[in-house]
Amino acid sequence: MTLEKKFLWALHLGIILISGCSKKSVVSSGSDYKEDLSAVRPRYEYVEPTIVTRPEPAAPSKSTNTVKADVDKPLYVNKKLESVLDTLAKQNKAIRYINGFRIQIYVGNVRQEADNAKSYVYQAFPDLNPYVSYSQPTYRVKVGDFMYRSDAEQYLDMIREQYASAVILADRVDIKRSLLVNAASDHN
Template sequence: MQRFLSICLYIFLVILSACSSKVVSSKVSSSGTSNSKTSHKKLDKIYEEDLSQYLPKYKKLNEAGDTLSDDKNKSKKAYLTEEPMHINKKLDAILDTISVRNKGVRYANGFRIQIYVGNDRKAADDAKIYTYQTYPEIFPYLSYQQPIYKVKIGDFLNRMDAERYFVNIKESYPSAMILPDRVEIKRGILVK
């Protein structure tokens, strides 16, 4: 029985000590302040930096729109009369060279409608004349690889433009088909 009481007393003390508030002692220095307060002051000094040098600087404008400067004699006009700002002169030079190169490009991958394939020259010429009369905005191309004549029409930059004409051409030439081909860009832009 005595052993049972000692175990209960021990459990009671453990529970009581677990529920009690913890007390942290701090050493007091000779000046009368605790060490934790002095360490906070040291940390405050470390983080006391002037960061204003890293902030962006803007030109100040007065009510008239003129820029304020340190020298009052040298005030500039407002942004409305200034020349346009260039983000990067190297970028402008690269864009100029790309535009010059693009002006030299004459051909692109596109589509043409093949309306005739056969060995009869007269039938190939008739298909070409039909294109001139019915669709003046589309240019026909006649090619010959012995013994076959091929007539292809149009310079379509995308397939959807070729599909619009293909529906009408299919009525006159049932064997017509849309084929990928190399087309002239200037003529492709004119096709509507």
Template sequence: MNRTTRSFILIQILLAISAVSAFSAVPPQAATMSAETVKDSSGVRSIPEGYALKDSVIYVPAPKADTLLAGKNIFSIMPAVEKGYAADVKVHQSSEIRASMNAHFAGNASRQISGYRIRIFFDNKQSSREDSQAVMDRFTGMYHDVPAYRSYVNPYFKVTVGDFRSKTEAMQLLRKIRHEFPAAFIVKEKGICYPAVDKENAVTADTLEILYRLPEPENEMTL
């Protein structure tokens, strides 16, 4: 196995892990076209024999908080000079105020957020490991903008979805998914993730090329 082949196989493994759901089989004619050389801005790149490329879509979660304000506080934002304009706010404060605020942050750094989620799977039968993964994959394939969590607490496998501050918000999603997941119910949990700032744009879609192995040709029987 040459270096180029090993690199493409490694890329295949990494992208397969990142993909949200399994991809359907590509028609033989599409595989044949993809197996040819692929041209890009840097020239021509070759595809290893027995492999082909196909386009796919991935969904990337949006930031949970406004990154423009990350690491900042009101004491530094108000008197800041931005875009060449002189600051028109002057803050006169005791150093004890900033020290008190920092102490409050440090003392609550490990504090968890309590909220609500929706349990869509809860079972302990022998096939629960595979069943819970299948349920999670089905949900994420249908609702790309809702986070899903799979856990095991002896002897149960659980799949829980969503991050909601109030039960009312969780109820809205429950009504939406109840037809596909009739056994779903709301649970109160401690340690939910910080909900997305913009719920209408909780994820962004992007395209990528997946390198995959072509099926082995069937041996023709001769009479």
């Protein structure tokens, strides 16, 4: 670097240092400031509410229009509510599957072993449904339709006696079948 460039850099650095060390002016927040805002504030006047009592009718009127209108309103609301509830019930019945859990008991290439695992489940746990899937060259056997992982864990302990590599997997399960699964304590 030339002497001129070094001098310019030193000059810039000096200016920055001097300006950083200079005395700063601070606006004081003293008690000198006074401003009256009462002229622009909104003003509200309080008015005491009056209670009006209406005289009760001495005898019910014989006109059926007012009685019929009072009776129809609740029925109308009930009919409308019933139709909405029916619609929701139909929508809920249309839902067959939910996110749940299954226990995978076998993964392998031998069909006979997959069939043996399936028959074991039919014999030992008749309320659990086995599902065999094949994706070349692998067979997978999953059992159960559990909505909650805790239910699957109860069965997992019993299944691991026969299949030590059994694991719980998240899967789409059939709602109706999941409601039919008994507690694992019934099998002990």
